Amino acid sequence: MDESHGTGRAGPDGGAAPDAVRSGWPLYEVFLRGKRGLNHVHVGSLHAADAQMALHHARDLYTRRNEGVSIWVVASRDITASSPDEKDPFFAPSGDKVYRHPTFYEIPDDVPHM
Amino acid sequence: MTTVSAPEELSGHFDRTLERGRRIEPRDWMPDAYRATMIRQIAQHAHSEIIGMQPEGNWITRAPSLRRKAILIAKVQDEAGHGMYLYSAAETLGADRADLTGKLISGRQKYSSIFNYPTLSYADVGVIGWLVDGAAICNQVPLCRSSYGPYARAMVRICKEESFHQRQGYELLLTMMRGTAAQRAMVQDATNRFWWPSLMMFGPPDDQSPNTAQSMAWGIKRHTNDELRQRFVDMTVPQAEKLGVTLPDPGLSWNAERGRYDFGAVDWAEFTAVVKGNGPCNAQRIARRQSAHADGAWVREAASAHAAKAARRASVGAA
Numbered sequence: 001m002d003e004s005h006g007t008g009r010a011g012p013d014g015g016a017a018p019d020a021v022r023s024g025w026p027l028y029e030v031f032l033r034g035k036r037g038l039n040h041v042h043v044g045s046l047h048a049a050d051a052q053m054a055l056h057h058a059r060d061l062y063t064r065r066n067e068g069v070s071i072w073v074v075a076s077r078d079i080t081a082s083s084p085d086e087k088d089p090f091f092a093p094s095g096d097k098v099y100r101h102p103t104f105y106e107i108p109d110d111v112p113h114m
Numbered sequence: 115m116t117t118v119s120a121p122e123e124l125s126g127h128f129d130r131t132l133e134r135g136r137r138i139e140p141r142d143w144m145p146d147a148y149r150a151t152m153i154r155q156i157a158q159h160a161h162s163e164i165i166g167m168q169p170e171g172n173w174i175t176r177a178p179s180l181r182r183k184a185i186l187i188a189k190v191q192d193e194a195g196h197g198m199y200l201y202s203a204a205e206t207l208g209a210d211r212a213d214l215t216g217k218l219i220s221g222r223q224k225y226s227s228i229f230n231y232p233t234l235s236y237a238d239v240g241v242i243g244w245l246v247d248g249a250a251i252c253n254q255v256p257l258c259r260s261s262y263g264p265y266a267r268a269m270v271r272i273c274k275e276e277s278f279h280q281r282q283g284y285e286l287l288l289t290m291m292r293g294t295a296a297q298r299a300m301v302q303d304a305t306n307r308f309w310w311p312s313l314m315m316f317g318p319p320d321d322q323s324p325n326t327a328q329s330m331a332w333g334i335k336r337h338t339n340d341e342l343r344q345r346f347v348d349m350t351v352p353q354a355e356k357l358g359v360t361l362p363d364p365g366l367s368w369n370a371e372r373g374r375y376d377f378g379a380v381d382w383a384e385f386t387a388v389v390k391g392n393g394p395c396n397a398q399r400i401a402r403r404q405s406a407h408a409d410g411a412w413v414r415e416a417a418s419a420h421a422a423k424a425a426r427r428a429s430v431g432a433a
Contacts, residue, residue: 024418027205044202044268047211049414050421061198064191065275083141 027076028054030061032068040072051075132333137263140206148332151325152262153209154223155334160200161218161225165399167193169233170242178236185282186239192279196272203264219404227385228311230393237290237300238308243283244357245305245312245350251276252346253316261333284353291358298358305354306362313377314385316343322382347375 025047031040043062048054054073062068082090098104107114124143131138138144167190174190177183201211217223228246233239254273260266290297317323317339329335337345347366354361365378387393 024414044199044264045205046198046202049417050424052424053417053421061195064188064195081141 025049028058028073029076029079030054030058031072031074032058032062033070034067035069040070045076048073132261135333137266138261139263147328148334149207151329151332151334152265153204153207156200156204156207156265157209157214157217157223158225160197160204160214161223162229163193163197163200164218165225165229165403168399168402169229169231169395170239172233173236173239176236182236182239182286189243189279189282192275196268196275199268199271200265203262203268206264207262215407219400219407221391221400224389225399226315227388227393228315229399230388230395231307231311232395234307235300235304237287237297237304240283240286240290240301241304241308243279243281244287244353245308246315247276247279247283248350248353249312249315249346251280252342252349256336256342259333259336284357287357287359301357302359305359309362310380310384311388313343313346313380314382314388316340316346318382318385319380344374347377351375
């Protein structure tokens with residue numbers, strides 16, 4: 001098992017099970033920018049011998065119909081993800097801070113442009 | 115930071131997520147049986163896409179025009195792509211790609227039995243697009259709402275592409291039906307051969323489908339096999355009329371009371387035989403997949419060697 005797989009799983013979707021190492025080609029996560037002005041968005045994963053090959057495969061696999069103008073690939077094992085077990089405490093800091101939202105503040109209706 | 119949740123708490127969270135119609139995501143806790151069922155379903159679906167390249171791939175070198183050839187290549191390439199999206203989804207559940215491939219080529223996991231029928235003429239390419247992909251769309255559109263997030267997302271992508279598959283098939287058939295009597299006969303013959311196997315694609319009748327109830331409770335399945343089969347028949351009959359072909363079922367008739375078409379009994383003995391490996395092309399399909407895997411070994415090895423060499427050079431350059 002690859003040492004970098006701390007929990008035996010890595011990647012945002014929990015892919016890259018230890019056996020993927022045995023098959024020789026690591027798993028890469030693929031992110032696409034659909035068009036200018038948009039963020040890259042995760043679309044899936046694929047196996048490739050190296051990052052260059054992952055880029056080529058990502059083009060063939062995820063952009064056969066002009067779905068992207070830019071591709072990122074990243075080895076799944078290099079992604080650090082929050083885990084569901086620590087979900088509640090991990091996201092707790094933002095849970096009780098309603099004052100961060102504009103709707104928290106009462107402003108009279110007749111104040112313009114607010 | 116890590117807190118270990120109690121099992122009841124975990125399964126409660128899973129149940130509540132399903133109740134709210136939310137998606138299960140890969141790192142969520144899920145029952146072992148849910149994971150196993152999901153892996154089996156996605157893997158079988160992925161295998162079907164991969165094996166499904168063969169019946170039509172058979173005609174690429176004999177396409178009647180450059181236009182048809184380009185379309186057919188694009189379609190077969192899509193099938194490969196669909197297989198890859200689905201393998202990727204299965205891997206999020208902890209399945210291993212090499213293991214899945216191994217299970218397919220050793221016959222330990224199945225694929226859709228429709229691909230065990232031969233393609234005897236170019237009209238088959240059209241009929242596969244119209245009927246087989248049409249049935250697949252019926253099956254797959256509800257799966258875009260599957261409870262498992264990565265599968266549902268793969269299905270959205272696949273369904274968009276399947277629409278091209280069905281339309282190119284129907285257009286091909288329309289073209290042939292405007293041609294010679296011999297061409298019209300080819301379309302009718304292909305329809306005769308693929309109609310019943312297409313109905314079998316929805317799986318056994320509901321009273322013989324023991325897993326349906328659990329799969330529906332888990333949001334893995336949204337409609338029963340018989341519901342989807344009926345929907346497919348109702349959609350397809352008017353398309354056949356427009357095309358000018360006869361569906362090979364004397365029992366097919368409009369039932370005004372139900373507002374749906376009645377249709378004849380499917381030969382489930384044939385379905386069972388094909389699933390068990392005794393269809394016309396089972397052995398050929400697996401042999402072809404095995405040889406493709408074996409013939410590709412040197413390419414995989416060369417790519418790995420190239421990657422290793424490039425990595426060595428990069429680390430030497432950096433040092």
